[in-house]
Amino acid sequence: MKSHKEARRIIKMLWALIGLTLITFLVVNLSIGWGIRDQRDQYLNITTEQNKLSEQTAKFRFLMGNVRTYVFNALNPDEVSSLSSVSFSSDSFVQAVNDLPFDVDAGDIDISANLKRESLAIIDLLVRIKEWRQVFKRVSSDIADHKSLNIVRSHLQHIHEVTNIVVGKRRISSALKILEYEKAGSEKSGAIASELADIHTEMIQGGLDNLLDDLHDIEKLVELLAGETRFDQLPDIKDNKLKPILDRMYREIQTLNSVSEEGRQQGIEEIEVLNVALFGRGYKADEKHETIYVGDGGFYTIRRNFLALKLEKRDIYNEFEETARKFELSWTEYTQLVQGQQKAVTRNMRDELQETWFLAFLISLFSAVIFLAMIRYVFKAISRQVDTLAILKRDAEASNKAKSNFLASMSHELRTPLNAIIGFSEVMKIKAFGKLGNSKYEEYADDIHLSGKHLLHIIDDILDISSIEAEKLEIHDQEFKLSTSLSEALQMVKIQAADAGITIKNEAEDTEICLFADERLITQIIVNLLSNAIKFTDENGVVRISKKMLDDGMLCLIVEDTGIGMDEEGVATAFTPFGMVYDAYERGKKGTGLGLPLSKKMIELHGGTIAIKSELGAGTRVELYFPEKRVLNGQFLG
């Protein structure tokens, strides 16, 4: 009972092991699976964000590239004839800037504000650049086409022309006078000569040469101004050089001889027009401070604006560069910030993954420990069981051996006195030393002799069975005729059969079959079987001995009776030593219950088998099978 309990426990343990393994597997897999799923989701999020950021960065770079191109082109109208060739407008910049992500998470309000502020500054600059370009284009086209310059030039030329005409007219009248003088007679020539002298004096005296000199100076200065590239040099040309000459010319025209009032007025007007062409409409000469305040338009003004715009361009460009640099810096800060956030998330992810791994590891470890503990327990239990079994087996073997030894020695010890009993009762029976006093003694001596023989028989059997079990019985193989053995056995049971009123039919008597076996043991087996058959067959019953040869060369010897028979349980009991199916004594039969088991052991020693077929009340049929190698089939060998 103890071992059964133990086995159940072991089985329970094994089931628990399987359950533990399954649960561990499930838990670990699930936790890792959840972890991986979670990771994948987060990774997707991060990737999307990274893509978005790089897309934004690309957009930003493209935008800034466009802005730079625009600014460069706008500030260098010489290189690009029209802005339409640049597919960019400040509006599109505003749009693009609005598209930029200024809705950064909390904690970076500064960067957002910076980006916004700087983009606004760039927009302001772009507007300024546009305005600058419009003004500059107007001015520079004027400069390039010499528009204002040509106006000044044409005025100067006109003054020249007028002066030439004035001079030419005088020369014509002078020439005509000379021709008149040449043609005239001597009485008129004196008067004409004095007229000629007057005209000549006038020409020599007049400030005309000075005026022409000044005109040349102004022409030179205008060309100088047209080529001047230094902004700071302009006041010098205007106030130090042009103004005094213009003032001088004004005075010279007023003091010019031989010019009509109308001509003088015309000259003054020409000077005024020249001034306007130079310094613009609404210019103002400040005599006190020796300077001219320029007005609207005019070549000088245009030239000054042109140079000023060029200076302004440098300033604007620098300012733009500075702002753009700041803007790009802010953008870099922004991208770094976002990337930092993404990195943090990634780090977090890694930590979480590690935690998951660690958890799975812990669960696995814990399970492994429990698993090992249980395995250890199971192994211990099993080995304990095995030990117990070994001990039990050893004990059983030892006790069996002790029993056999005991029986063997016991039988031996019993036989010696028994022989005396049998021998002396024999002597008494045959009345070797004379008659017994009373007939009762004769009867008793018979009984003593019979019982002694029976006891000896039992002891022999026990001895045989013991020696077989103790593996001490040796078989002495020899050739002998089966018929010999059979007749010997019949002889031995003849009296018993006759006593019981049973007929023995030996149908195997004529056989010529020889066996190679221990003759004594085989004869004993047959005796045992016959004796049993006689014992359990009622009066007038028949015991039949028959034989048959089997196809495979085996010999089957059959002993049948018409006795009481046995059920299946009885057959099993019959082969057990001392196992008697019927109480022999109760039925008045003699027996030790050793016959069949002994026969079984003996035939098995020869390699054969024994089989019983029996039914209650229908008799018993015992079959002895001899193996082929022991059957010699009527021939003696050797």
Added chain:
Amino acid sequence: MRRKHTPLNAKSLFSALLVLFALNFPALAVNAGDELPFGKIFLGMSTALTGPASDLGRNMLLGVRARLAEENRRGGIKGRPLHLITRDDGYEPDRAARNVRYLIEIEKVLTIIGNVGTPTAISAIPIINEKQTLFFAPFTGAGVLRKSPPDKYVINYRASYAEETSAMIDALMSSGKVALDEIAFFTQRDGYGDAGYLGGITALLKHGLVSEALITHSRYDRNTLAVENSIADILLAKPVPKVIIMVGAYAPSAHFIRLAREVGINALFLNVSFVGSTSLARELGSAAERVMVTQVVPHPDDELLPLVRKYTKSLFEYDPQSKPSFGSFEGYISAEILMLALNSLQSEPTRENIVEALEGLGRFDIGMGEELYLDAQNHQASHKVWPTLLKKGKFVSFNWAEIEHLLR
């Protein structure tokens, strides 16, 4: 599926765009080299459409346009229409230079045609030689365009100023009524005036003039009317000039003639073609007499000439309001010669082969009563000078032989 299609579509779209660009934006498509655009044949003209020489420029433009319209009506050159791109230079050299560069570099014109004036031509020549583009039939007779051997890319139609003044002097000398020192010059103070003057002096020296100093030479400034000093110079000249050869613009010339008549100068005025006959006649009115202009084209009223009939018809078809003039006739003749060369080309016209085509014309006749000649050594088609005389406010054909009747 979408992925598979996208690049294909993008590729075909791209090539379609490329084709569109090539067709519609020739200036963009050929930016890489000096290749000329497909389709139309572009010609460029930088001329005086404003300023003192604007009448000349406008007439030149009219003549060229009339001839191009005529060619386009006929289907153009091998099916390609001609298109003239015009820029005004106002007779200013710096603007002319800018215009020529623009026309060659940006508009990719095949040739420049119909420039007006000597100073403008002088500023254009370096660009012409740099860009190796033909400068055809400029409206000037200056020697700078008539080098020997000639500039490869300068080809003239008209006779030179030297040939005009030389023709005048030859005629005067052959009349026998004028002494060498009775000829005076009135010239514009620039390259134009100098060219005419030098041509005249050369002819005079050939006829035996001893010294240039014997010749009275008065000048006026370009773009002014200040001719009084010149009048005075002529008045004092000894001997009194019988003939004044004038190399100037119409306004100062007219002013000079009127003023000279006023002060009693009785000379014959001989103008070179550049003065612009129509404008001069208009300025002088019908009263002026003994004013001559030498022409480099036949008289546009001479209906006997087939070219004149063709010209008149063409002009009427182009603009019924317009009237024939020497200026527009010269423009028409220039374009006529160019068309002749273009039509003689077997291959695509290029800036190189158009020069070769013109040089290959050799001796040819376009129906103006005079044969013309061009080859690699001779880059001036005509050397003929036609004299005209102002009569009742109009210049009419004149015969040199009758010049003695005009001399007093």
